[in-house]
Amino acid sequence: MNQDYNPTELLAYVAAGLLEDNKSVFVGTGLPMIAAMLAQRTHAPSLLIIFEAGGIGPQVPVLPISVGDSRTFYRACAASSMHDVMSAGQAGYVDYGFLGAAQMDPYGNLNTTVIGPHDAPKVRLPGSGGANDIGSFCWHTIIVMRQDQRRFVEHLDFLTTPGYLDGPGARERAGLPANSGPYRVITQLGLYDFDEESKRMQLLATHPGVTVDDVQANSGFELIIPDQVGTTEPPPPQVRRILREIDPTGMVIGR
């Protein structure tokens, strides 16, 4: 592919574009952190960044490598606690949350616990961590993951973190906060949202150079493909410059 940006820069740019100014976001390490910092340095200077270990509103100097790293409460509004920030999430103060996963199903439910049976795992993954909390509490979650037929699956090996469960109204029936849930999915191939009626994933836009066929071929379930599918905008040079300032060593963005 003839392009002057790398794929991670594109993902960071697309993710940053989803975050509105004067809203709050739970972030982890890696790409979500980069996306939130990029949003702050472009269109969303007052984006409130919250870390699950207790960092609230930091002025992050360099990329943290852990969600409890001192950089997550550097010049922060508050160096608080997990109880405080998770309660804020439960009470409705957190607008966005980022999630990743090893597997996702059409309703945006996620698996980060185990591949194979729970009692005899083929691969043991780290578990929920804060993911279930973020997926339960945030108004809108943004899922960033690689897609292929093994990762986009009709049925998860283990449902770690709730998306829309089995469809419309299921979150509310289960007792989860009303009107919350997955908002967007970003993969190396495109950007997705969820169909209002069925709560199943649908394609919003493909990345430059990617076809609708590529997208469906790399999914283990049937994606909703609307008549109109957009193309994501590549990161302009000034955005790529900011990304290099945020991650000078290429820890997340790469070279």
Add this chain to the structure above:
Amino acid sequence: MNILQTGQGELVGWHDPDEHRAWVATHKSRALKDKRTTVQEAVAQYVPNGALIACGGFGHIRVSMAAVYEIIRQRKRDLTFCGKTAVHDSDVLIGAGCVSRIEVAYAFGHELRGLSPASRRAVESGRCHVVAEISNAGYQWRFLAAAMGLPSIPTRVMLGTDTLAQSSAKVIEDPFSGKPIALLPACYPDVVLMHVHRADRYGNCQIDGIVIEDFELARAARRLIVTTEEVVDEDVIREHPQRTLIPYYLVDAVIEVPYGAHPTLMPDLYYFDEAHIGEWLHLSKTDEGAAVYFDRYVYTVEDFAAYLELIGGKEQLEYLRQVEHLEAPLRAPWLEEKK
């Protein structure tokens, strides 16, 4: 009471609240007494084989590694671990054969550094058994329920998921809202290991920076072993009592261990020692390598001061202070590999 769902995970660390009150009444002294001791004595006294243990801090942040290494050195066995965002602590304790059971919110991973070879191998081969799943918020609320002396606490996490199905939570219909709500059972670890910035001889503790879930965990603990960067005079505590996170009556042992969280991060004092964490991640790819690591850094090492010499002594510790203060660039083996 209408129980809508019962998680199938094992209920670890739960006590009837009256049983716990009675235990506290007879085992936790309210006397203001000098609790300074050594890590060797504290671990020998308060960490029996088979105990349920938890560590303060989070991931690679402010973990009492001095106490963790001592548990390995004393070859404690059959421990159950609270994997409440347990990363380096659980990985080495499982790798050393001390922990055979774990309740997991987050474990078997080192965040950006990758997955944990030693503990994943143990789980996938059946040497370490996952007894229950939970989430990060869920675990700290189990400790909050214990801290409050309650049997359980209602929350809105984990609902509708396999995480709940494999947890020890129950779902009921909330009598106020009529909505399903998850009751998380209290969790009282038998012993908690915690590293703090400063404590006085009685155990009044201050922590700088985020406290994560240590407020709740310290109060949930039956026995609380505190290692501290420094033991300060009682006046230092009493001049700023609003800074005391943990009052003395919760604490059973106080041990001064400068750099006692190494190779994890101690806010404002020293950053992660990525070279050392990298060495562990590299060696622990095999059981033989893990054995080399424990021989080199634990079994043949007399005390924590000798360990600090092994990891590079004053020069390395000064470098970690500079990285923490943004005065030196981060060097990390896993970062070099990415480049």
